[in-house]
Amino acid sequence: MAKATPGKAKAKKKAMTKSALYAHLAEGTGLKKTDVVTLFDKFLEVIHQELGPKGSGQFTLPGIARFKLRKVKAVKGGQKKINPLNGQEYTTKDRPAHNKVRVLPVKTLSEALK
Structure with a gap:
């Protein structure tokens, strides 16, 4: 069996940061980065309303997730x-x-990732 050499370990890609996502979307849409941040804040506000005590308990982000x-x-x-x-005895809380x-x-997202 061949041993894995420490210098040739496969580098794992890092996840995109929130700031990088905002910058990427701003560049792709032609909007300002502050406009993209405002859009995400509004999305979050709608999700809080729908999942909150007065909401329906469900929210679908079209094409992405439920x-x-x-x-x-x-x-x-x-x-x-x-x-x-x-083997020790304990009391549940x-x-x-x-x-x-x-x-x-x-x-659609599940099928696209197959």
Whole structure:
């Protein structure tokens, strides 16, 4: 078997930063970078409204993703259980109710990435 040499490790590409995304979109659309930032702020505002307490609980960003809000109920703790890794007994804690946001790609994006 051949050993991997440390100098020839495959370099992983870095993810695009928020600032780089704004600059790229501004360049591609001919808008100012501040206009692109304002647009993203408005998108975020709409998502907060739709997923908030007075919203529908769903939001679709056309061609990209669908956001769904799921309410998770509270879980009562106080049960005694055994940790399977070390065999020690522990008592579970209460977990409060909370909301989870699920982001699902839409069909067109999923098919484009295959």
